[in-house]
Amino acid sequence: MASRAMMRWKPKATIFALVCLALVTKHGILDYVGVARPACHQAIQSPTALHAEAAEDILRTVAVAGATGKTGRLVVAELLRSGYASEVLAIVRNVTKAAEVLDADDSRIRVVSCNLEDKAAAQDVWADAEAVIWCLEGQTGLGTLAAAFPAAQQQDEGQPRMVMCSSAAVTRPTWSRTKQERFPGCADIPIVRLNPNDILGNKRLAENVLRSAGMPYTIVRPTGLNDKWPPGRPLLSQGDFAVGRISRADLASVLVALLQEPVATGKTFEVTSVAGYPKPRNGYGQVLAGFDSDTSSTKSSVWRRLAQKFWPASRVEGSDAATYSVLQQLLPGEEQDSAGLAMGQTYEQYDQKEEGRLGPRGGERVPTTSTN
Numbered sequence: 001m002a003s004r005a006m007m008r009w010k011p012k013a014t015i016f017a018l019v020c021l022a023l024v025t026k027h028g029i030l031d032y033v034g035v036a037r038p039a040c041h042q043a044i045q046s047p048t049a050l051h052a053e054a055a056e057d058i059l060r061t062v063a064v065a066g067a068t069g070k071t072g073r074l075v076v077a078e079l080l081r082s083g084y085a086s087e088v089l090a091i092v093r094n095v096t097k098a099a100e101v102l103d104a105d106d107s108r109i110r111v112v113s114c115n116l117e118d119k120a121a122a123q124d125v126w127a128d129a130e131a132v133i134w135c136l137e138g139q140t141g142l143g144t145l146a147a148a149f150p151a152a153q154q155q156d157e158g159q160p161r162m163v164m165c166s167s168a169a170v171t172r173p174t175w176s177r178t179k180q181e182r183f184p185g186c187a188d189i190p191i192v193r194l195n196p197n198d199i200l201g202n203k204r205l206a207e208n209v210l211r212s213a214g215m216p217y218t219i220v221r222p223t224g225l226n227d228k229w230p231p232g233r234p235l236l237s238q239g240d241f242a243v244g245r246i247s248r249a250d251l252a253s254v255l256v257a258l259l260q261e262p263v264a265t266g267k268t269f270e271v272t273s274v275a276g277y278p279k280p281r282n283g284y285g286q287v288l289a290g291f292d293s294d295t296s297s298t299k300s301s302v303w304r305r306l307a308q309k310f311w312p313a314s315r316v317e318g319s320d321a322a323t324y325s326v327l328q329q330l331l332p333g334e335e336q337d338s339a340g341l342a343m344g345q346t347y348e349q350y351d352q353k354e355e356g357r358l359g360p361r362g363g364e365r366v367p368t369t370s371t372n
């Protein structure tokens with residue numbers, strides 16, 4: 001009798017048990033007793049954090065190379081604020097500076113003094129972190145770190161495991177003269193015209209180092225970094241036509257959000273910001289899905305070079321012209337003449353016919369390192 005009663009199916013009890021099992025499996029039992037839930041998950045959630053929650057895999061430990069830089073420190077903060085990471089490995093060359101610019105009281109930040117050119121150190125990073133956001137100036141250690149990525153995961157088709165902050169304009173010095181003349185608002189801006197220490201060439205090389213390393217990556221090329229520029233909507237585009245401004249905080253939010261975007265893997269794109277617009281609630285997946293991967297854009301650029309020999313440039317570059325036209329309309333200021341700027345001159349100074357901090361156009365006192 002007793003055993004027959006026990007075997008009788010109880011639908012309500014079964015459904016209750018299944019719901020409990022699903023919840024415990026999804027979040028972990030400790031979440032429900034409030035023991036292991038990291039503080040970052042208790043913060044008020046932003047749209048990007050909600051997007052992260054919806055993703056299947058939430059990254060736990062993320063390394064930031066260049067964590068003491070002006071962008072790097074904001075990336076550290078954003079990783080924790082958004083809930084994407086429960087721990088950040090802040091990879092730095094100067095621990096004294098790290099103590100000054102990173103939140104020393106936050107136990108979720110682990111400062112690691114590390115020479116990434118050292119293969120063993122690079123391997124240690126991958127042993128401890130699921131992903132890296134690269135915010136370093138220069139490429140020292142980028143190749144070693146990429147090469148140290150565990151071989152077993154090289155063909156991983158999922159999320160990017162290295163998000164690299166590069167720079168808009170890196171390809172423009174290599175454009176043909178015809179293309180440069182066709183798109184002066186991109187090709188004749190101060191950083192391309194002056195290109196101190198071939199900073200753009202070095203970044204282009206660094207991008208290629210990462211592309212050929214065989215790991216899941218994404219490369220983000222921001223336009224001019226300006227922390228006075230109001231918060232806005234990061235606008236992604238391809239073709240290296242973006243000119244304008246983005247604050248480092250907005251850039252940090254994009255770099256972090258990309259860790260959750262599998263469709264960003266293997267792609268390179270620019271980012272600028274439209275001030276005043278809110279950030280997209282559902283992330284960047286939809287726009288990224290329409291972007292070319294680096295392998296397909298290499299093939300199409302071979303086709304383009306061939307086509308240019310037989311068709312007029314206007315027909316071959318139709319989509320480039322359209323992208324250029326839209327992005328030029330988003331330039332800051334009223335004159336909207338990026339080619340007229342001197343290095344170090346703001347769009348507002350240009351509108352007011354005021355000289356920039358480095359002198360007049362054509363006579364600038366060029367700094368040795370600057371991408372402004």
Ligand SMILES: NC(=O)c1ccc[n+]([C@@H]2O[C@H](COP(=O)([O-])OP(=O)(O)OC[C@H]3O[C@@H](n4cnc5c(N)ncnc54)[C@H](OP(=O)(O)O)[C@@H]3O)[C@@H](O)[C@H]2O)c1
Pocket residue numbers: 065066067068069070071072093094097135136137138140165166167168221222223224225226248370371372
């Ligand atoms: N400024 C712009 O308008 C602009 C536009 C587009 C792209 N970008 C690029 O965006 C990235 C972030 O810019 P940011 O203004 O945040 O840079 P930043 O404040 O100058 O930070 C650069 C980071 O690189 C580290 N670093 C520099 N040289 C190094 C070396 N030889 N070895 C190891 N570490 C080195 C610095 O370490 P320390 O903290 O120890 O000095 C710092 O962590 C840079 O790659 C920049 O080129 C800038």
